[in-house]
Every structure is written in C-alpha cells, then in structure tokens.
Amino acid sequence: MNRYVFICGNLYPHQIGGLEVFNHHLIKELGKITEVSVVSHQGRPNEIPKRDFIGIKTLPPHGLFFSFGIFFRMLFAKLDDIRVVVSFSKAHWINWLPYIALKKLRNLKYVVVIHSGDLGEWRNTTIHLALFRNAHALFGVSESICNAYRKSVNQPVIYLPPLIPFERENLEKSACRHTLGIPQNRKVILAVGSLRQVKRPNLPIAALDLLGYQFLKKERILLVFVGDGELRNELETSVKKLGIEEFVRFDGIQLREKIPFYLKASDVYLISSEYEGQPLSLLEALSYPIEIVGSDADGVRSILDAFGGNVFERGNTEALANLLKKVLTDPTYEPKYARSNLYFHERFDYQKVLHSFVEKTR
Structure with missing residues (x-):
C-alpha cells in the first residue's frame, strides 16, 4: 500500500x-x-x-x-x-x-x-x-x-466529501442541555462556524430582531453561536443595542468533541453563509434528529435540496425569519430530520470515503 x-x-x-x-x-x-x-x-x-x-x-x-x-x-x-x-x-x-x-x-x-x-x-x-x-x-x-x-x-x-468520523453522542437531549447549561424549556437555534463576514452571522441576529421581542419571549427562543472571529465584538454590541441579550449566547470556540453535545441539545441547526464549499458542521448535523435551515449558497443548497430541506435566499433577513418561525412554531410543519438522517447514512459513510480515497490514489 x-x-x-x-x-x-x-x-x-x-x-x-x-x-x-x-x-x-x-x-x-x-x-x-x-x-x-x-x-x-x-x-x-x-x-x-x-x-x-x-x-x-x-x-x-x-x-x-x-x-x-x-x-x-x-x-x-x-x-x-x-x-x-x-x-x-x-x-x-x-x-x-x-x-x-x-x-x-x-x-x-x-x-x-x-x-x-x-x-x-x-x-x-x-x-x-x-x-x-x-x-x-x-x-x-x-x-x-x-x-x-x-x-x-x-x-x-x-x-x-469533507467528512470526519463523526462521534455520535448517546446522551439524551436533556442531559446534553444540562451539560451545556442550556435551560430545558428553550427552543434552541444552533450556528456553528467562524464569526466572519462570509458566514453572515449578523443575519440570524437580524432575523431574531425582525421576529420581535414578544415572539422571542413567548416562544422561549435561544440562538447559540459556537465559534469565534473578528465580528464577535460587533455582534455582541448589536445584540445589546437590539435588547435581545437573553435570546442569544456566544459560546466561543469549543473542542471538536463537544460539538455532538450542542447538536443533540438543539432544535434547529442554522447555516447562513454567503459562500460554502461543503461545510463539515452541516454534514454532521445531517446525522442528528435536528431540523436544518440553510442559505442557498451552492455548497449548502446542493445538500439540502437532495432531501427537500429548508432553504432561504442568501442575505434575505425576512425569508430567514419566516422560515425559522415556520419550523419552530407552525403546527402543520412536517419535520425533515428523518430524511436528512437517511441521506447522510446513504451518502456519507466515512470508511467508504476513506477506502475510495486510497483506491483512487494508487
């Protein structure tokens, strides 16, 4: 070999x-x-x-x-x-x-x-x-x-596929929330990635502001950012000015091994990027019982379209706000995580990818 x-x-x-x-x-x-x-x-x-x-x-x-x-x-x-x-x-x-x-x-x-x-x-x-x-x-x-x-x-x-051998966290959702200090009664939106312009981390904050304080309070919304970057101070300042600090958490950079806890603890995984190749965190989210909401950036949309996922127009705050409201509160919304789980297991088996790489590089 x-x-x-x-x-x-x-x-x-x-x-x-x-x-x-x-x-x-x-x-x-x-x-x-x-x-x-x-x-x-x-x-x-x-x-x-x-x-x-x-x-x-x-x-x-x-x-x-x-x-x-x-x-x-x-x-x-x-x-x-x-x-x-x-x-x-x-x-x-x-x-x-x-x-x-x-x-x-x-x-x-x-x-x-x-x-x-x-x-x-x-x-x-x-x-x-x-x-x-x-x-x-x-x-x-x-x-x-x-x-x-x-x-x-x-x-x-x-x-x-830019995969890693994802480690599934077998703890219950409540246990993961307890570990992360997330209240059990919150509806959690998770955003994983660096806080820089191409990732558009300002968009989820703007969407929460558009949904309004009363909605966020009534529905017990919590947006959690996992990651860091040059926009963090600006984003934290924006959250304070908008008066929505109680609905947004900045958890900074976390160990790779802790990401499964966040995915298991959350209700929605959100990726709002302007551009993506094919993000690892999105691929990992596919394997969890979590709803996925993503922008129409090529590397995101190509995945979500494969199983009829939730896609919004890049940079469109109103479209994102409406989609989050639908996923989190509409009683007629049909969860899609079963389809995303199936798509992941059919397409993204790490050992198959690894052996294919070895074979193609002989």
Missing part, C-alpha cells in the same frame, strides 16, 4: 478551520492502515509521533520559506510508493511551484484536494494549470467545486 505525506501549512489544533479538521482526521484514519507523515512549519501536535513529523523552520513570509523547505526536503528523499497530499485553497502561486518542479525532476506523485472554489482570478494561470494537470489525482470537497474545476482545468476531479 502507498505511504502518504501530508503538506500542512496550517495544522490542527493550531488552526481549527474545516480544512485543518478534515486533514487531522484523514491523517489519523489513514495512519491506522498505512504509513502517514506530516510536513508543517507549525509545532508538532502531541498526537503525531515524532517519527511521523517533519518540521520545517520558516521566517516571514512563511509561505515562501515553507515552499523552498518542502522542495529541498523532497529533492533528495526516497519517493518510492509515496503519495504527497496537498490541500489547495487561496494562497500565493509560489506555494505550488515545489510540486510541479518535483514532478519534472523526481516524478513525484502528488494528490491535490481542492477545498475552495471561491478564489477569484488566478494571478498566475500557467502555474495553477501546471499544478492540476501534473497531479496524480484531483479531488474536490463539493460537487460544485468538482464541476467548476473540471471545466477550468479540463481534468477529472473526484468528489471527496
């Missing part, structure tokens, strides 16, 4: 975005069936053995020195049966030069996993096309990303 080397400019738990969490678990699970090494300029996490970690010391700008470090490390390394895994997202084109050069000089077999489709124009089209067209295999973490890159690079792009 092939051995894998993951190039991780950003490494979990130093960074806790979807890309880093995805790589963390893929490295961990692949390590159970074959040899896996990690190359990074960040410190070695405790769970990665010293023998499996290659640290590259860098100076600002880190991307430039990291790229040179990778090149010289691999120029003289033994590459038999090695598959180098590169995560492609928004970065300077110089980051991709080592793999193109090593392909020419050493016949390096590298695999590119595309994590973002919203990259704007490439500043160096020649380098980007060379990166993709010389790759041993190309993967995209959403159907929309795969379709876009198939057209732009004229190469096969394999769909790789």
Whole structure:
C-alpha cells in the first residue's frame, strides 16, 4: 500500500478551520492502515509521533520559506510508493511551484484536494494549470467545486466529501442541555462556524430582531453561536443595542468533541453563509434528529435540496425569519430530520470515503 505525506501549512489544533479538521482526521484514519507523515512549519501536535513529523523552520513570509523547505526536503528523499497530499485553497502561486518542479525532476506523485472554489482570478494561470494537470489525482470537497474545476482545468476531479468520523453522542437531549447549561424549556437555534463576514452571522441576529421581542419571549427562543472571529465584538454590541441579550449566547470556540453535545441539545441547526464549499458542521448535523435551515449558497443548497430541506435566499433577513418561525412554531410543519438522517447514512459513510480515497490514489 502507498505511504502518504501530508503538506500542512496550517495544522490542527493550531488552526481549527474545516480544512485543518478534515486533514487531522484523514491523517489519523489513514495512519491506522498505512504509513502517514506530516510536513508543517507549525509545532508538532502531541498526537503525531515524532517519527511521523517533519518540521520545517520558516521566517516571514512563511509561505515562501515553507515552499523552498518542502522542495529541498523532497529533492533528495526516497519517493518510492509515496503519495504527497496537498490541500489547495487561496494562497500565493509560489506555494505550488515545489510540486510541479518535483514532478519534472523526481516524478513525484502528488494528490491535490481542492477545498475552495471561491478564489477569484488566478494571478498566475500557467502555474495553477501546471499544478492540476501534473497531479496524480484531483479531488474536490463539493460537487460544485468538482464541476467548476473540471471545466477550468479540463481534468477529472473526484468528489471527496469533507467528512470526519463523526462521534455520535448517546446522551439524551436533556442531559446534553444540562451539560451545556442550556435551560430545558428553550427552543434552541444552533450556528456553528467562524464569526466572519462570509458566514453572515449578523443575519440570524437580524432575523431574531425582525421576529420581535414578544415572539422571542413567548416562544422561549435561544440562538447559540459556537465559534469565534473578528465580528464577535460587533455582534455582541448589536445584540445589546437590539435588547435581545437573553435570546442569544456566544459560546466561543469549543473542542471538536463537544460539538455532538450542542447538536443533540438543539432544535434547529442554522447555516447562513454567503459562500460554502461543503461545510463539515452541516454534514454532521445531517446525522442528528435536528431540523436544518440553510442559505442557498451552492455548497449548502446542493445538500439540502437532495432531501427537500429548508432553504432561504442568501442575505434575505425576512425569508430567514419566516422560515425559522415556520419550523419552530407552525403546527402543520412536517419535520425533515428523518430524511436528512437517511441521506447522510446513504451518502456519507466515512470508511467508504476513506477506502475510495486510497483506491483512487494508487
């Protein structure tokens, strides 16, 4: 079986975005069936053995020195049966030069996993096309990303769901609420993700304001944000100015292992993003008895439409407010979580995805 080397400019738990969490678990699970090494300029996490970690010391700008470090490390390394895994997202084109050069000089077999489709124009089209067209295999973490890159690079792009081996929490809803300090009588709306503009975290707050204080009080609504980011102070100030502090909680960044408690404790999972590839938290929510409300961003809508989920127009506060009101209070509303659970189990089995990745990278 092939051995894998993951190039991780950003490494979990130093960074806790979807890309880093995805790589963390893929490295961990692949390590159970074959040899896996990690190359990074960040410190070695405790769970990665010293023998499996290659640290590259860098100076600002880190991307430039990291790229040179990778090149010289691999120029003289033994590459038999090695598959180098590169995560492609928004970065300077110089980051991709080592793999193109090593392909020419050493016949390096590298695999590119595309994590973002919203990259704007490439500043160096020649380098980007060379990166993709010389790759041993190309993967995209959403159907929309795969379709876009198939057209732009004229190469096969394999769909790789951005999964992790989700741990189901077996505690009852009441026990999870007790653990998290959430009152048993509240109707809980959960939003998981970074508090930055592309995620539109201001939209749920605006929707609550539109629904009005009396409605929120009567229906005992509680909006819980799990995550942090540059907009947090602004959002907290907005909540205070609107006088709805008792209906909104900011729980900040939580350990990955605690997310199942939040999902089990909540009534609605809400994702209001302007753009998404295919968010991990949404995929995880599919497996829980929780109603899902999402924007019509491509990476969200493509999932929700598959089982007739609850979709609202991006940026439309009134549409979101009306949809939340319907899901939470309309006695004629038919819950959809049974369909979302079925869709998850039919489409997103982690072990199947893992073995497919191994097979496609032979």
